[in-house]
Structures are given as C-alpha cells and as structure tokens.
Amino acid sequence: EAGVTQFPSHSVIEKGQTVTLRCDPISGHDNLYWYRRVMGKEIKFLLHFVKESKQDESGMPNNRFLAERTGGTYSTLKVQPAELEDSGVYFCASSQDPRTGINTEAFFGQGTRLTVV
Amino acid sequence: RKEVEQDPGPFNVPEGATVAFNCTYSNSASQSFFWYRQDCRKEPKLLMSVYSSGNEDGRFTAQLNRASQYISLLIRDSKLSDSATYLCVAQGWAGNMLTFGGGTRLMVKP
Numbered sequence: 423e424a425g426v427t428q429f430p431s432h433s434v435i436e437k438g439q440t441v442t443l444r445c446d447p448i449s450g451h452d453n454l455y456w457y458r459r460v461m462g463k464e465i466k467f468l469l470h471f472v473k474e475s476k477q478d479e480s481g482m483p484n485n486r487f488l489a490e491r492t493g494g495t496y497s498t499l500k501v502q503p504a505e506l507e508d509s510g511v512y513f514c515a516s517s518q519d520p521r522t523g524i525n526t527e528a529f530f531g532q533g534t535r536l537t538v539v
Numbered sequence: 540r541k542e543v544e545q546d547p548g549p550f551n552v553p554e555g556a557t558v559a560f561n562c563t564y565s566n567s568a569s570q571s572f573f574w575y576r577q578d579c580r581k582e583p584k585l586l587m588s589v590y591s592s593g594n595e596d597g598r599f600t601a602q603l604n605r606a607s608q609y610i611s612l613l614i615r616d617s618k619l620s621d622s623a624t625y626l627c628v629a630q631g632w633a634g635n636m637l638t639f640g641g642g643t644r645l646m647v648k649p
Contacts, residue, residue: 453634464541465583465626465639478636513582519634526633530582 424448426531428514434537440502443534447496447516453477454497455517455528456489460510468512471497472519504538511535542566543640545627551646556617560643562610562627569629569638572603574612577624577642586612586625617647 427446435441447454456468468487469479473494482489486505491497501508517528545562552558564572572589587594589601589610600613610627627640 455636457637457639464543464641467636467638470636472634481636515637517634527585528637530584532582 426514426516426529428512428531428534430534431532432535432537434539435504437506437538438503440500441504441536443499443501443512443514443536445497445499445514445516445531447514448529450518451516451529452494452519453517453528454491455515456497456499457513457515457530458510459513460507465513468499501536504536506538509536509538540565541641542638543627543629545640545643547641547643549644549646551648552617553648554617554619556647557613557615558617558645559614560612560625560627560645562612562640564608564610564627564629564638566629566631566638567608568631570632571630572610573628573630573637574599574601574610575626575628575639577626579623583626583639614645617645619647619649621645622647 429444452473454471457465459465467481470477471491474491488500511533513533514531515528543564574586575583576586577583587596589603591603593602598615602611624642624644626642629638
C-alpha cells in the first residue's frame with residue numbers, strides 16, 4: 423500500500439513567487455494534516471482537514487498560506503507570495519478517523535524542502 | 540515556554556550502552572503521548588506510544604508520569620542503527636494535531 427506522498431521533494435523559489443505543495447494521503451484516511459519545520463525549530467502544526475473540511479487551521483502563520491482539499495482526497499498548500507522566513511520542510515500526515523478506524527497512527531510523507539531566496 | 544520540551548543533545552554513546560531521554564509537557568489536557576524517530580532528511584516515524592503503566596517494545600521502554608507531566612524513553616543495548624533524532628510528541632485526543640518537542644539527537648558509535 424502506498425504511503426503518504428508529497429510533491430515536489432524540493433523547491434527553490436525567489437521571494438515574492440508562488441509555490442504550491444501537494445500531498446496525497448494514504449487511501450481511506452479522512453484526516454490530513456500539514457506541519458512545518460523551520461531551521462532550528464520544532465515541527466509545528468499548520469492545519470487539519472477531515473475529509474474536505476478544515477477542522478483546525480490555528481497553526482497557519484498568515485493569509486499568504488492557503489490550503490485546500492477538494493473532494494477530500496489530495497491536498498494542496500499554496501504560499502503566495504513567498505517570503506524568506508517561509509523556508510523549511512513542509513510535512514503532510516494522514517490518519518484514519520478514530521471513530522471508524524482502529525489504528526489512528528499518523529503517517530508522514532517525506533516532506534517538501536522549500537527554500538526561498 | 541515550549542509545550543513539549545526535550546534536551547536537544549547530542550547524546551554520544553558507544554554501542555551496547557543504555558541511554559535515556561526525558562521530555563516534559565506543559566498542557567495538562569494532553570491525552571496521548573508518543574515517541575517518534577526521525578532519520579536525517581527523512582520523515583518522522585512512530586516508534587511507540589507511551590502509556591502510564593509503562594510499555595516495552597524490545598530494547599525500548601517508554602514511561603509516562605501524568606502527575607509530573609514527564610515522559611521518558613529508555614534504549615538498551617544501543618545499536619549503530621539507533622542513531623537518529625527522537626521526537627517526544629503529545630496529542631490532545633485521537634485525531635487531533637500532534638505537538639512536537641524539538642527532538643533529542645542520538646549518535647551511537649562503534
């Protein structure tokens with residue numbers, strides 16, 4: 423079974439440009455999460471989807487970040503316009519709904535390493 | 540103050556050594572706790588869940604003390620392959636977001 427996949431694995435963009443990250447969760451996982459690790463800091467939560475609905479977006483840093491999960495399958499995270507401080511590794515994770523799944527472990531994708539120059 | 544605090548290390552130990560990591564959390568509403576392992580430039584992977592009664596998985600033992608809001612991980616008979624960053628993680632309830640500590644780096648040397 424395929425794990426959580428993220429695309430691209432690396433992205434280097436100039437300040438002011440737009441970047442869109444994509445996450446394909448494990449099939450059947452209703453929960454999808456975005457996290458970010460910036461240099462020297464801990465991994466921090468950005469937002470949580472349950473199917474296509476935003477359950478919690480309290481971790482989104484500002485309105486330059488827009489996440490979508492149309493149809494409740496894959497998700498995209500767009501940064502527009504990108505700033506230098508947005509550089510870091512963006513992880514996506516998915517898990518089963520605890521109301522329907524026995525194993526609610528969160529599985530992570532390999533991350534997208536974003537560098538804004 | 541960070542919600543989950545860990546000593547960043549690095550812990551440099553010889554093969555076969557026993558090493559212990561500690562972690563404290565500040566949110567008393569946290570319900571579930573985990574240790575994740577992260578290899579260099581890789582994604583975090585679940586190592587084990589942590590229960591108040593203590594749980595063991597092979598060479599790894601995890602313990603939770605809710606009164607002290609303290610979590611530990613003990614690794615016995617360290618292997619070279621144990622070299623990684625160990626992340627202490629708290630969760631409010633099943634399905635809720637994960638709150639990560641900064642990680643403790645372990646380096647096991649021959």
